[in-house]
Amino acid sequence: MTQIDPETDALVGDWLTLREAAKALNVSPNRIKQLVREHRLAGAVRDGELSIPAAFVTDGEIVKGLPGTLTVLADCGFAPEESLRWMFTSDESLPGSPIDALRANRGTEVRRRAQAMLL
Template sequence: MTDHDATTDPSTDPSVDRSAELDALVGEWLSLPDFAEALGTDVGRARSIVQERRVVGMRRGERTTFQVPARFLVPLHLIEPANAKQPSGDGRLGVLASLQGTIAVLTDAGFRDEEIIGWLFRTEEELGESPIDALVKGRKAHVRRIAQSLA
């Protein structure tokens, strides 16, 4: 998890300028308790998922709580789009499986968590859509090729 330095002057902190852009790109965010609830687990397990870097998030909002983009969660039958199963109809969600490896590639390229989120949600010209949309559609190899070229 990335912590926001409480001593940072907001007028010189570049992440302050990006937060409005990220909010517009991401749309819905989930606090850690909401993330846990969406997964049907407890906050401790949700925190482990973040520590394992299966997802990334950032401190944001009025109370600067740690939050994760809601789009990182997909219906359980779609967690591996290439092996999509029949919907169960129970509305259960899981973390998009291809996200963890993509996060690793971007981390290795020197991206901070906020930058990873921005890259995943901005339209990538070569993909013709955002990388998160491409991952949800099962285009993991293409997304990662582009991510590797950023190093």
């Protein structure tokens, strides 16, 4: 993984370090790395350490619909950093960002937009 660019870093806002993410999800740091490899989570290197957007975790769980959305984005050829940018960029048609919509339990709308990029 490469260092996150400042624009994407600012777009995401709050991050969890590998250890913080592991604690928030009650799993090992190695499990977080595996979830990133499997596209169930997306992360980036910040300050030399793998970090996960804090918005991807709620109440000790991965946000519902996030793994499926990240898989669709990977299938569309998105690199992890591009997926992060897409997830946190405002979309007038949702409204809000895709991660906001997922957190509001509107995952179907988000995945439709992601799948449309496959066509």
